[in-house]
Amino acid sequence: MTAIKPMSPRPRVAVVIVTRNRPQELRRLLLQLEHQSLPPSDVIVVDNGDCPLTARLCIDAAVLHLRSEANLGGAGGFALGSLMALARGAEWLWLWDDDGWPREADCLAWLLDRQRQGGAAIVSPLVLDAENAALCAFPFRLGGRRLLARMDIQRRPVIQGQVHLFNGALMPAATFHRFGMPDTRLFIRGDEVDFMLRVMRGGGRVETLTGATACHPSGMKEAKPVLGGLLLAAVPPDELRRGMMFRNRAHVARLHHRWAMLGIDVLRYGAYFLARRQPDWAGFRHWIASTGLGLRGRLGGPAVTAAAANPPPAAAPALKATVHHHA
Structure with missing residues (x-):
């Protein structure tokens, strides 16, 4: 994909990260966010753990650190962080697990440009295997086949109806106002699927922009x-x-x-x-x-x-x- 000039006026994009005792992974993600050609206006780190390095990283990066005394899981963490982002005036929310990161400096700019053009409720990058960028971290079901090879999947610029949350998913604030927050009762493992299906059942479109990529440990x-x-x-x-x-x-x-x-x-x-x-x-x-x-x-x-x-x-x-x- 070609580079996109930063939009004016600067959009209010809040990054929401959920972490738990993984300071090295969090450091890597925060570093990649600093290199985005379209810098986010706000970064919120929801800390479900008890590692003191997490707070130090947030102080050094000048980002908001929300320390939860209770482990809220991924679902509760994203719900808490998203509510905070909305309360702070975010127009778009960019959600990240702490063990993922954007591969391109233009990742956010591309996703935002696509969302503004198409109006989807969720636009996600293509999530690649952190150890092998020729493969996706999670399979896609296309044409009756289960596909993992990046080359096969990127033949389609946009894949409708399939996203792998919450690894770099960009959503306008209206998505949360219309469809609600991740269900905190699910804690981990399944809250992302429920959220996606809830959006789709409510009439929202979800799509993967295959030219914008992120990395994450392989689910395979x-x-x-x-x-x-x-x-x-x-x-x-x-x-x-x-x-x-x-x-x-x-x-x-x-x-x-x-x-x-x-x-x-x-x-x-x-x-x-x-x-x-x-x-x-x-x-x-x-x-x-x-x-x-x-x-x-x-x-x-x-x-x-x-x-x-x-x-x-x-x-x-x-x-x-x-x-x-x-x-």
Whole structure:
């Protein structure tokens, strides 16, 4: 893409970053933001962690540091940061996970130019694998095929109806006023899908501008092929993320009537956990329990989810006192 001259008057673009105890990744992102040809007017860092280096980085970069005493997850962090950005007068919000960064100095300018021309509710850059820029960090479904190669995807200047949030997604303030904030109850792993589907169901357009690119660790490291590669099962490395993702997938399927996806998940995760030499029954039971929480709308952060999954035993019925009257 060709360079774009900075727009006048300067647009009020607020960057919202959610971080948790990853100062090196945050430093890299803040440095790349400083090199944008169209500098953002505001940078807000929502800190879900307890690393003192995070505050120091924000002071050195002269950006707003919002330290949360509670871990709000990605969903709560983006909701908090976005509300703060709107309260400070932002006209556009540029949302970033702390482990992503823009590749081009003109990334923001290109995204903003596209949003102004087309009026989409969300415009996202193409998110590339941080370790291999020839591949995308997340697949696209195009023409009935699952595509990862950057060259194949960039044959289309714009991809409608698919974005990978929140890795550099640009949104006008009106998107949040119209469709609301990320659902804080989802905490992590699924809030971005729910937000995208909510926007689309409400009539908003979402699109990926393939000429503008960002980097992020590949999501394919968690993708496990099943049924001879016919399906991929996303399996995060730790139990918390697995439980949140399984639960939130079921919630999103129920809320947005994506019953076919839920049916496919039965095959997907049934095959992953059980179609092996030594079936993982504990893993499959965890998937069933987490999926059940999502279908019943039992949402919230880790503490709430644990309480819902392991309710306290019912109290014994109270004994009725009997008063004997003696003549």
